[in-house]
Amino acid sequence: xxxxxxxxxxxxxxxxxNEASNFTPWLAENIEELGxxxxxxxxxxxxxxxxxxxxxxxxxxxxxxxxTVVIENQLTATDHDHLGKLITYASGFDAxxxxxxxxxxxxxxRQSLEWxxxxxxxxxxxxxxxxxxxxxxxxxxxxxxxxVVFPNxxxxxxxxxxxxxxxxxxxxxxxxxxxxxxxxxxxHKFTNARKxxxxxxxxxxxxxxxxxxxxxxxxxxxxRVELYxxxxxxxxxxxLFDLLFQDKANIESEIGNALEWERLDDKRSSxxxxxxxxxxxxxxxTKNQLQNWMIDNLxxxxxxxxxxxxxxxxxxxxxxxxxx
Numbered sequence: 017x018x019x020x021x022x023x024x025x026x027x028x029x030x031x032x033x034n035e036a037s038n039f040t041p042w043l044a045e046n047i048e049e050l051g052x053x054x055x056x057x058x059x060x061x062x063x064x065x066x067x068x069x070x071x072x073x074x075x076x077x078x079x080x081x082x083x084t085v086v087i088e089n090q091l092t093a094t095d096h097d098h099l100g101k102l103i104t105y106a107s108g109f110d111a112x113x114x115x116x117x118x119x120x121x122x123x124x125x126r127q128s129l130e131w132x133x134x135x136x137x138x139x140x141x142x143x144x145x146x147x148x149x150x151x152x153x154x155x156x157x158x159x160x161x162x163x164v165v166f167p168n169x170x171x172x173x174x175x176x177x178x179x180x181x182x183x184x185x186x187x188x189x190x191x192x193x194x195x196x197x198x199x200x201x202x203x204h205k206f207t208n209a210r211k212x213x214x215x216x217x218x219x220x221x222x223x224x225x226x227x228x229x230x231x232x233x234x235x236x237x238x239x240r241v242e243l244y245x246x247x248x249x250x251x252x253x254x255x256l257f258d259l260l261f262q263d264k265a266n267i268e269s270e271i272g273n274a275l276e277w278e279r280l281d282d283k284r285s286s287x288x289x290x291x292x293x294x295x296x297x298x299x300x301x302t303k304n305q306l307q308n309w310m311i312d313n314l315x316x317x318x319x320x321x322x323x324x325x326x327x328x329x330x331x332x333x334x335x336x337x338x339x340x
Contacts, residue, residue, distance in 0.1 A: 021152040028091045028119055031149050031157065035091045040064075040073050043089060043117070047076060048208070048221065050087075053161040054115070054143060055210030057221045058085060067108035070101055075109060079219045079228060080197075080209040083112035083139075089147070094118045094125040115143045121164050129165040141167040186214035188296045189233075193218050196231065196307050204315060216296070219244070220314070224325050227256075229317055231310045239294040239306055240276075241313040243321055246285035252332060254279065257286035259328045260321075270320045271313075290317075 032039035043050070044060050051058035057079040065075040074087040086105045090098055094116065106114045116129070121144045129142045136142070144165030151157045182190070194212030200220075201207050207220050217232030226247030233239050245253045257279055260267065268274055271290065278287040290313055294306040 021155070023150060023152050026149040026151055026157050028147065028149060031159075032091060035089065039089060039091055043087070044074055047074065047087075049159075050115070050117075050145070050161055051078075052208040053145070053163060054166075055208060056080065056085070056113070057207060057209050057219070059221060059225060065105075065109070067105050070104060072101075072105040072109070078113060079221055080207075080211075081112075081213050081215075082219070084109050085113040085115065086111040087115045087117065089117040091119055091147075093120045094122050094144075099125055099128060112139055113141050113143070115145060117145045117147050117161075120146060126165055133165070133167045143167075182214040185296060189216050190214040192296060192303060192307070193231075196310060199307070199311055200314065204311070206314065206318065222318070222325065223322065224329060227325060229314055231314060233294070233296055234291070237293060237295050238291050239310070240289045240291045241310055241317060242287050242289040243317055244285065244287050248284075250284040252336065253284060253286050254281075255332045255335070256325075256328055257288075259331065260288065260324065263324065267320055267324075271316050 028039075032042060040063065044063055047058045047060050058076045059079055060074060060076050062075040063073070065072040072086055073089050076085040076087060077083070078085055086102070086109055088098060088102050088105060098116070098118075102114060102116055105111070114132075116125075121129075126144060129144045132140075132142045142165065143163060146162040146164050148160040148162060149157045150160055190212045192212070193215075196218070197207060197209050197212055201209065209218070209220070212218075217230060220229040220231075222229055222243070226245070228244045228246075230242045230244050231240075232242070245256055247253055247256075257277075261277055261279075264275075264277065273290055276287075276289045276291060278289060280286050292306070292309055294302065294309075296303070298306065
């Protein structure tokens with residue numbers, strides 16, 4: 017007969033004694049784990065982001081949609097004070113995604129978030145997430161993010177006005193990238209993203225802030241897979257690009273193709289890309305082939321660039337420290 021251990025909840029304060037100095041920094045470092053649960057590619061932008069006299073815990077971006085995400089957390093049950101702040105932060109940053117994490121969500125606050133999901137437009141989403149720490153007997157504790165409130169997409173889509181309907185071409189993009197995401201997530205564990213968008217591109221986290229993998233339809237009836245570098249500092253971007261370019265021969269050998277090395281000297285960012293022909297208007301068979309091409313090369317880019325980025329970012333940062 018199977019013998020089971022006893023599952024128990026640990027008081028959050030036993031793990032994170034202080035919300036501001038313990039939990040918020042931990043959440044900032046583990047924001048990708050929260051993204052996994054919510055089906056997003058979350059990247060931290062700022063901690064303690066000011067809105068008037070108040071400070072938002074975490075400001076982030078959903079990379080796949082480029083939407084602004086505000087995250088407010090508390091290690092107690094939800095209260096009216098935090099609900100008011102949450103609305104203030106959402107307004108102050110014009111956020112499309114609003115996430116409230118807490119030890120527990122009171123019924124009246126659950127109803128408030130549900131009401132906001134029903135009454136706001138289809139581009140605005142409210143999430144209520146309970147944070148748990150669980151332990152089986154004397155095992156190591158494990159955290160768990162449990163969504164309690166989340167948007168009802170079906171109800172929102174029914175309320176979307178006809179003027180807000182996307183074009184046939186934009187809908188084709190959405191379907192194309194939805195299929196791409198599903199394969200990347202379910203078969204290859206490449207992304208957490210779950211929702212295709214009516215747009216001609218999709219961006220994926222590289223694991224390094226300001227550096228992304230991308231798949232998109234470009235001008236001239238071409239499609240591309242890319243490594244896009246935009247860390248908010250032109251000099252830093254160009255320095256990293258130049259270091260990668262020095263290893264051009266090895267990188268292209270490992271990818272199996274010649275790449276386009278687009279330093280983009282007139283812009284802050286830089287790009288390393290692989291192009292092929294293709295448009296969203298192609299027939300189904302051709303689009304399926306293009307999806308497979310994008311998937312194969314996104315996986316190659318991640319394999320080839322990931323460890324290099326870690327090493328070269330450290331080199332860029334040390335060089336800048338010595339020169340400052």
